[in-house]
Amino acid sequence: MKKSFKIFVILLFSLTIKIYSQNIILKIDGLCKSTASLYSLELGFLNQIGKTVSDNNGKFLFIANKLNLNIGLYRIFLESNEWFDIIFDRNDIEIHSTKNNLRGNFNVIKSKSNILYYSFLSLHNIYKRELNKLILVTSQSEKNQQEFEIQKGKFEKIKKKYKDFLTTTTNKNSFVSRYIKSMQTPILKHFEKVNIKPFLIKHSLDNVDFNDVGLINSDVFVNKAIELIGYYTDPKFSKIQQKNKYITAIDDILNKAKVNELVYHGIVEFLIEGFKKLNFLGIIDYIVENYVLPDDLCIDSQTDNSIQMRIDQAKYFKKGVIVPNIILPDSNGRKISLFEIKAKVKLILFYSSSCSHCKELMPQIKNIHDSNKNDEFEILGISLDNDFDTWVNYIKKNNLTWTNISDLMGWKSETAYDYFIYATPTMFLVDKNNRLIGKVNTFEKLNNFLKTEFSQLD
Numbered sequence: 445m446k447k448s449f450k451i452f453v454i455l456l457f458s459l460t461i462k463i464y465s466q467n468i469i470l471k472i473d474g475l476c477k478s479t480a481s482l483y484s485l486e487l488g489f490l491n492q493i494g495k496t497v498s499d500n501n502g503k504f505l506f507i508a509n510k511l512n513l514n515i516g517l518y519r520i521f522l523e524s525n526e527w528f529d530i531i532f533d534r535n536d537i538e539i540h541s542t543k544n545n546l547r548g549n550f551n552v553i554k555s556k557s558n559i560l561y562y563s564f565l566s567l568h569n570i571y572k573r574e575l576n577k578l579i580l581v582t583s584q585s586e587k588n589q590q591e592f593e594i595q596k597g598k599f600e601k602i603k604k605k606y607k608d609f610l611t612t613t614t615n616k617n618s619f620v621s622r623y624i625k626s627m628q629t630p631i632l633k634h635f636e637k638v639n640i641k642p643f644l645i646k647h648s649l650d651n652v653d654f655n656d657v658g659l660i661n662s663d664v665f666v667n668k669a670i671e672l673i674g675y676y677t678d679p680k681f682s683k684i685q686q687k688n689k690y691i692t693a694i695d696d697i698l699n700k701a702k703v704n705e706l707v708y709h710g711i712v713e714f715l716i717e718g719f720k721k722l723n724f725l726g727i728i729d730y731i732v733e734n735y736v737l738p739d740d741l742c743i744d745s746q747t748d749n750s751i752q753m754r755i756d757q758a759k760y761f762k763k764g765v766i767v768p769n770i771i772l773p774d775s776n777g778r779k780i781s782l783f784e785i786k787a788k789v790k791l792i793l794f795y796s797s798s799c800s801h802c803k804e805l806m807p808q809i810k811n812i813h814d815s816n817k818n819d820e821f822e823i824l825g826i827s828l829d830n831d832f833d834t835w836v837n838y839i840k841k842n843n844l845t846w847t848n849i850s851d852l853m854g855w856k857s858e859t860a861y862d863y864f865i866y867a868t869p870t871m872f873l874v875d876k877n878n879r880l881i882g883k884v885n886t887f888e889k890l891n892n893f894l895k896t897e898f899s900q901l902d
Contacts, residue, residue, distance in 0.1 A: 652700070
């Protein structure tokens with residue numbers, strides 16, 4: 445009886461190991477004692493969760509249950525910084541390739557999900573490539589009919605393959621099927637009769653299931669955001685026109701994503717980081733003012749400090765609040781207080797001698813100051829310089845005749861922290877009671893205020 449029980453336990457244990465011990469095996473010919481790192485791709489953000497060393501034959505092993513992997517999309521980086529993605533669905537994965545041509549010789553030996561995933565990626569990329577060619581041909585002012593017919597024929601062939609593939613793979617509930625369904629690019633219909641880009645813009649998010657919590661463990665939501673924003677991109681647009689188009693795309697994405705708080709929050713963070721890299725700071729302001737603050741979103745603490753300063757400034761410096769007093773010395777060492785300046789309107793101007801935008805703005809501000817020399821309008825300039833001589837020479841060179849003050853602490857100035865300054869120039873308009881009238885980020889807005897709203901103030 446005891447012997448039978450022992451055999452039963454051993455068999456049960458073996459069965460458990462077989463069921464729950466899932467392996468991710470990589471065999472990269474040409475590598476020896478090399479490292480590979482495994483990253484999660486939660487909402488497109490990379491987070492390292494595992495690392496392993498190959499044997500002498502280039503074989504790597506990740507044991508999934510030891511890493512507590514959730515079902516989802518993961519990225520593997522090699523020492524060469526080359527990478528590839530895999531779908532983990534609690535089944536074994538085996539992939540072979542070579543050191544000298546990782547992607548060209550990439551071969552999924554074991555894992556139905558990854559075979560399907562890479563089949564989709566291949567077809568998906570071909571479909572998008574032919575679609576982009578078609579957009580290019582149809583957008584030409586003098587369309588070459590022969591070229592159009594050739595491209596149309598190529599596109600129709602790949603469109604049929606793509607459509608058939610989607611039909612057979614997106615009707616299941618597996619992770620890879622749900623990923624493909626949300627990731628797909630719209631199937632273009634009757635493209636002779638429609639402008640292609642408006643069609644893609646309208647239908648880009650049709651199949652995205654923002655309610656699918658499982659897809660959070662992937663890059664699908666941020667990829668679809670990038671795709672839609674790409675459709676709104678046009679090199680012919682001015683920066684203002686492009687900004688407005690991007691805002692339209694952002695509204696579409698975020699209003700749809702709001703059905704899932706985690707997805708919504710993640711996409712907001714992703715967009716803020718992305719547009720910061722593109723230096724579209726006005727768009728970050730728009731996202732902060734229209735989504736972060738109204739929905740009280742807590743942006744990740746790892747987010748760039750300038751983004752958090754931007755959020756805090758928009759949150760605490762709202763129209764009508766009394767701004768913090770500023771008491772700093774001028775170039776003669778005399779302490780100047782913002783609250784002691786008597787004027788109907790005061791412009792608080794943060795600048796720096798090294799700021800290129802400040803150099804462009806100063807002559808315009810000077811013209812405004814010189815044409816409004818009265819007791820109703822005053823400028824208080826706060827320099828974020830560190831060196832006294834540099835600051836004073838800048839004042840003299842640009843003939844800045846308004847009151848200029850600084851503690852020469854640069855960006856570490858307490859006043860800069862009080863006002864959550866994240867960039868220069870930054871300008872605030874306050875009334876005689878030191879209540880915030882508004883923040884003006886361009887000369888045009890300042891000039892427009894002085895021409896249209898100044899006289900209406902008490």
